[in-house]
Amino acid sequence: MRAVPGPDERRDAGLQPERTRLAWRRTTLACSVTAVLALRQALRGSGSALEAGGAALIVLVWLAFLGVAHRRIRELAAYRPPVLAPRVALGAVLCTVALAVFAMTVIT
Amino acid sequence: MIDLVKDVRLWFAPQRLKEEGETPDYRFSLANERTFLAWIRTALALVGGGFAVDQFLPDLRWGVRVGMTVALLAAGAACALRAVNHWMRCERAMRRGADLPVSRFPVVLGLGVGLVAGAMVVIVLLGLTNSR
Numbered sequence: 001m002r003a004v005p006g007p008d009e010r011r012d013a014g015l016q017p018e019r020t021r022l023a024w025r026r027t028t029l030a031c032s033v034t035a036v037l038a039l040r041q042a043l044r045g046s047g048s049a050l051e052a053g054g055a056a057l058i059v060l061v062w063l064a065f066l067g068v069a070h071r072r073i074r075e076l077a078a079y080r081p082p083v084l085a086p087r088v089a090l091g092a093v094l095c096t097v098a099l100a101v102f103a104m105t106v107i108t
Numbered sequence: 109m110i111d112l113v114k115d116v117r118l119w120f121a122p123q124r125l126k127e128e129g130e131t132p133d134y135r136f137s138l139a140n141e142r143t144f145l146a147w148i149r150t151a152l153a154l155v156g157g158g159f160a161v162d163q164f165l166p167d168l169r170w171g172v173r174v175g176m177t178v179a180l181l182a183a184g185a186a187c188a189l190r191a192v193n194h195w196m197r198c199e200r201a202m203r204r205g206a207d208l209p210v211s212r213f214p215v216v217l218g219l220g221v222g223l224v225a226g227a228m229v230v231i232v233l234l235g236l237t238n239s240r
Contacts, residue, residue, distance in 0.1 A: 012135060014135065016134075016135045016138045016139070017138065019138075019142065020138045020141055020142050020145075023141070023142045023145040023146070024145060026145070026149060027145045027148050027149050027152070030148075030149045030152040030153065030156075031152055033152075033156055034152045034153075034155055034156040034159065037156050037159035037160060037163070038159060040159075040163060041159055041162065041163055044163075080134050081134065081138065083131070083134070083137045083199070084137070084141045084144070084195075086118075086119055086120075086125065086192075086196065089144060089192050089195055089196075090119055090120075090192055092145075092148055093148065093151075093188045093189060093191060093192045096148060096151045096152055096155065096184065096185070096188040097185050097188050097189065099152075099155050100155045100158070100181045100182075100184050100185040100188075101185070103155060103158055103159055103162070103177070103181050104178070104181055107162055107174055107177055107178070
Protein backbone atom coordinates (compact mmCIF):
# COMPACT_ATOMS: atom_id res chain seq x y z
CA MET A 1 0.00 0.00 0.00
CA ARG A 2 1.30 3.42 -0.88
CA ALA A 3 0.99 6.35 1.44
CA VAL A 4 -1.23 9.28 0.53
CA PRO A 5 0.45 10.87 -2.52
CA GLY A 6 2.26 14.12 -1.93
CA PRO A 7 1.39 17.27 -3.84
CA ASP A 8 3.95 16.40 -6.51
CA GLU A 9 2.44 13.01 -7.16
CA ARG A 10 -1.21 13.96 -7.29
CA ARG A 11 -2.81 13.58 -10.71
CA ASP A 12 -3.61 16.76 -12.55
CA ALA A 13 -7.40 17.17 -12.27
CA GLY A 14 -7.53 18.31 -15.92
CA LEU A 15 -5.87 15.05 -17.03
CA GLN A 16 -3.46 17.03 -19.18
CA PRO A 17 -0.84 14.25 -19.55
CA GLU A 18 -3.56 11.76 -20.56
CA ARG A 19 -5.03 14.16 -23.12
CA THR A 20 -1.60 14.79 -24.55
CA ARG A 21 -0.95 11.06 -24.74
CA LEU A 22 -4.19 10.55 -26.64
CA ALA A 23 -3.25 13.42 -28.97
CA TRP A 24 -0.06 11.50 -29.81
CA ARG A 25 -2.15 8.38 -30.46
CA ARG A 26 -4.47 10.29 -32.82
CA THR A 27 -1.48 11.69 -34.62
CA THR A 28 0.04 8.21 -34.97
CA LEU A 29 -3.25 7.04 -36.47
CA ALA A 30 -3.27 9.94 -38.95
CA CYS A 31 0.32 9.12 -39.89
CA SER A 32 -0.61 5.46 -40.42
CA VAL A 33 -3.47 6.37 -42.77
CA THR A 34 -1.21 8.65 -44.77
CA ALA A 35 1.52 6.00 -44.88
CA VAL A 36 -0.97 3.42 -46.20
CA LEU A 37 -2.02 5.82 -48.97
CA ALA A 38 1.66 6.40 -49.75
CA LEU A 39 2.29 2.63 -49.87
CA ARG A 40 -0.65 2.18 -52.21
CA GLN A 41 0.85 4.84 -54.46
CA ALA A 42 4.30 3.24 -54.33
CA LEU A 43 3.09 -0.27 -55.15
CA ARG A 44 0.61 0.33 -57.96
CA GLY A 45 3.10 -0.04 -60.81
CA SER A 46 4.96 -3.02 -62.23
CA GLY A 47 6.85 -4.00 -59.11
CA SER A 48 10.30 -2.77 -60.06
CA ALA A 49 13.24 -2.48 -57.66
CA LEU A 50 12.69 1.27 -57.50
CA GLU A 51 9.14 0.72 -56.30
CA ALA A 52 10.27 -1.74 -53.64
CA GLY A 53 12.80 0.83 -52.48
CA GLY A 54 10.14 3.51 -52.26
CA ALA A 55 7.85 1.22 -50.28
CA ALA A 56 10.69 0.32 -47.90
CA LEU A 57 11.39 4.03 -47.40
CA ILE A 58 7.76 4.70 -46.49
CA VAL A 59 7.73 1.83 -43.99
CA LEU A 60 10.93 3.25 -42.46
CA VAL A 61 9.37 6.72 -42.14
CA TRP A 62 6.29 5.19 -40.55
CA LEU A 63 8.40 3.17 -38.10
CA ALA A 64 10.38 6.30 -37.24
CA PHE A 65 7.17 8.14 -36.41
CA LEU A 66 5.96 5.22 -34.31
CA GLY A 67 9.26 5.26 -32.43
CA VAL A 68 9.10 9.00 -31.76
CA ALA A 69 5.47 8.78 -30.61
CA HIS A 70 6.13 5.75 -28.43
CA ARG A 71 9.03 7.46 -26.70
CA ARG A 72 6.96 10.52 -25.93
CA ILE A 73 3.95 8.46 -24.79
CA ARG A 74 6.18 6.71 -22.25
CA GLU A 75 7.45 10.06 -20.98
CA LEU A 76 3.86 11.22 -20.57
CA ALA A 77 3.16 8.43 -18.09
CA ALA A 78 4.90 10.51 -15.42
CA TYR A 79 3.00 12.68 -12.97
CA ARG A 80 4.85 15.76 -14.16
CA PRO A 81 5.91 14.97 -17.71
CA PRO A 82 8.98 16.82 -18.99
CA VAL A 83 8.57 19.42 -21.73
CA LEU A 84 8.51 17.97 -25.25
CA ALA A 85 12.09 17.82 -26.53
CA PRO A 86 12.58 19.85 -29.73
CA ARG A 87 14.34 16.80 -31.21
CA VAL A 88 11.14 14.77 -30.82
CA ALA A 89 9.01 17.55 -32.34
CA LEU A 90 11.42 17.90 -35.23
CA GLY A 91 11.38 14.12 -35.77
CA ALA A 92 7.60 14.08 -36.12
CA VAL A 93 7.73 17.02 -38.52
CA LEU A 94 10.47 15.47 -40.63
CA CYS A 95 8.44 12.26 -41.03
CA THR A 96 5.50 14.32 -42.31
CA VAL A 97 7.68 16.29 -44.70
CA ALA A 98 9.34 13.06 -45.90
CA LEU A 99 5.95 11.66 -46.88
CA ALA A 100 5.12 14.88 -48.77
CA VAL A 101 8.48 14.86 -50.57
CA PHE A 102 8.03 11.20 -51.49
CA ALA A 103 4.59 12.03 -52.91
CA MET A 104 6.08 14.82 -55.02
CA THR A 105 8.50 12.37 -56.64
CA VAL A 106 5.87 9.80 -57.64
CA ILE A 107 3.07 12.01 -59.00
CA THR A 108 1.95 10.52 -62.28
CA MET B 109 14.45 36.75 -42.32
CA ILE B 110 17.08 37.10 -39.58
CA ASP B 111 14.42 36.08 -37.06
CA LEU B 112 13.62 32.98 -39.09
CA VAL B 113 17.30 31.96 -39.17
CA LYS B 114 17.46 32.44 -35.39
CA ASP B 115 14.32 30.33 -34.96
CA VAL B 116 15.72 27.52 -37.14
CA ARG B 117 18.96 27.54 -35.12
CA LEU B 118 16.85 27.19 -32.00
CA TRP B 119 15.23 24.02 -33.42
CA PHE B 120 18.60 22.32 -33.31
CA ALA B 121 19.85 23.82 -30.03
CA PRO B 122 17.11 23.08 -27.51
CA GLN B 123 19.37 23.79 -24.54
CA ARG B 124 19.33 27.46 -25.57
CA LEU B 125 15.55 27.44 -25.19
CA LYS B 126 15.92 26.28 -21.60
CA GLU B 127 18.39 29.06 -20.82
CA GLU B 128 15.72 31.69 -21.35
CA GLY B 129 13.27 32.84 -18.72
CA GLU B 130 11.75 30.32 -16.33
CA THR B 131 9.95 27.05 -16.87
CA PRO B 132 6.18 27.64 -17.17
CA ASP B 133 3.53 25.45 -15.53
CA TYR B 134 3.92 22.04 -17.18
CA ARG B 135 0.21 22.09 -18.14
CA PHE B 136 0.79 25.08 -20.41
CA SER B 137 3.61 23.25 -22.13
CA LEU B 138 1.38 20.19 -22.60
CA ALA B 139 -1.37 22.37 -24.12
CA ASN B 140 1.22 23.84 -26.47
CA GLU B 141 2.30 20.31 -27.39
CA ARG B 142 -1.30 19.29 -28.19
CA THR B 143 -1.71 22.33 -30.41
CA PHE B 144 1.48 21.32 -32.19
CA LEU B 145 0.14 17.79 -32.65
CA ALA B 146 -3.15 19.13 -34.02
CA TRP B 147 -1.20 21.03 -36.65
CA ILE B 148 0.82 17.91 -37.47
CA ARG B 149 -2.45 16.02 -38.01
CA THR B 150 -3.63 18.83 -40.27
CA ALA B 151 -0.39 18.52 -42.22
CA LEU B 152 -0.76 14.73 -42.46
CA ALA B 153 -4.35 15.15 -43.64
CA LEU B 154 -3.24 17.58 -46.35
CA VAL B 155 -0.48 15.20 -47.49
CA GLY B 156 -2.97 12.30 -47.42
CA GLY B 157 -5.40 14.45 -49.41
CA GLY B 158 -2.69 14.99 -51.98
CA PHE B 159 -2.19 11.23 -52.30
CA ALA B 160 -5.95 10.73 -52.52
CA VAL B 161 -6.42 13.31 -55.29
CA ASP B 162 -3.60 11.71 -57.26
CA GLN B 163 -4.90 8.17 -56.82
CA PHE B 164 -8.68 8.38 -56.75
CA LEU B 165 -9.45 11.06 -59.35
CA PRO B 166 -8.01 9.59 -62.56
CA ASP B 167 -10.84 11.21 -64.55
CA LEU B 168 -9.54 14.69 -63.88
CA ARG B 169 -7.43 16.34 -66.54
CA TRP B 170 -3.73 15.74 -65.94
CA GLY B 171 -2.94 19.41 -65.31
CA VAL B 172 -5.79 19.93 -62.85
CA ARG B 173 -5.01 16.73 -60.96
CA VAL B 174 -1.27 17.36 -60.68
CA GLY B 175 -1.83 21.02 -59.84
CA MET B 176 -4.16 20.17 -56.98
CA THR B 177 -1.92 17.35 -55.75
CA VAL B 178 1.12 19.61 -55.66
CA ALA B 179 -0.86 22.38 -53.93
CA LEU B 180 -2.07 19.99 -51.20
CA LEU B 181 1.36 18.42 -50.69
CA ALA B 182 3.10 21.80 -50.52
CA ALA B 183 0.49 23.03 -48.04
CA GLY B 184 1.05 19.90 -45.93
CA ALA B 185 4.82 20.32 -45.85
CA ALA B 186 4.52 24.03 -45.05
CA CYS B 187 2.01 23.26 -42.32
CA ALA B 188 4.35 20.73 -40.67
CA LEU B 189 7.39 23.01 -40.76
CA ARG B 190 5.39 25.94 -39.50
CA ALA B 191 3.96 23.77 -36.70
CA VAL B 192 7.36 23.10 -35.14
CA ASN B 193 8.38 26.74 -35.56
CA HIS B 194 5.20 28.02 -33.93
CA TRP B 195 5.49 25.50 -31.09
CA MET B 196 9.03 26.70 -30.41
CA ARG B 197 8.02 30.36 -30.48
CA CYS B 198 5.08 29.75 -28.11
CA GLU B 199 7.32 27.81 -25.72
CA ARG B 200 9.86 30.64 -25.74
CA ALA B 201 7.18 33.29 -25.25
CA MET B 202 5.82 31.37 -22.24
CA ARG B 203 9.29 31.13 -20.72
CA ARG B 204 9.80 34.85 -21.17
CA GLY B 205 6.33 35.68 -19.89
CA ALA B 206 5.63 37.49 -23.19
CA ASP B 207 2.45 37.47 -25.28
CA LEU B 208 1.96 34.41 -27.46
CA PRO B 209 2.98 35.00 -31.08
CA VAL B 210 0.19 35.82 -33.50
CA SER B 211 0.16 34.36 -36.98
CA ARG B 212 -1.39 34.90 -40.38
CA PHE B 213 -0.91 31.24 -41.27
CA PRO B 214 -4.35 29.90 -40.22
CA VAL B 215 -6.06 32.49 -42.45
CA VAL B 216 -3.80 31.68 -45.40
CA LEU B 217 -4.35 27.94 -44.96
CA GLY B 218 -8.11 28.38 -44.59
CA LEU B 219 -8.33 30.49 -47.73
CA GLY B 220 -6.16 27.97 -49.59
CA VAL B 221 -8.31 25.00 -48.60
CA GLY B 222 -11.45 26.98 -49.48
CA LEU B 223 -9.97 27.82 -52.87
CA VAL B 224 -9.19 24.15 -53.63
CA ALA B 225 -12.68 23.11 -52.54
CA GLY B 226 -14.25 25.87 -54.65
CA ALA B 227 -12.16 24.85 -57.65
CA MET B 228 -13.34 21.27 -57.16
CA VAL B 229 -17.00 22.38 -57.17
CA VAL B 230 -16.48 24.35 -60.38
CA ILE B 231 -14.68 21.43 -62.04
CA VAL B 232 -17.42 18.98 -61.14
CA LEU B 233 -20.24 21.36 -62.21
CA LEU B 234 -18.64 22.19 -65.54
CA GLY B 235 -17.74 18.55 -66.14
CA LEU B 236 -14.09 19.26 -66.85
CA THR B 237 -13.18 15.59 -66.68
CA ASN B 238 -11.65 13.31 -69.28
CA SER B 239 -14.37 10.72 -69.60
CA ARG B 240 -18.10 10.42 -68.90
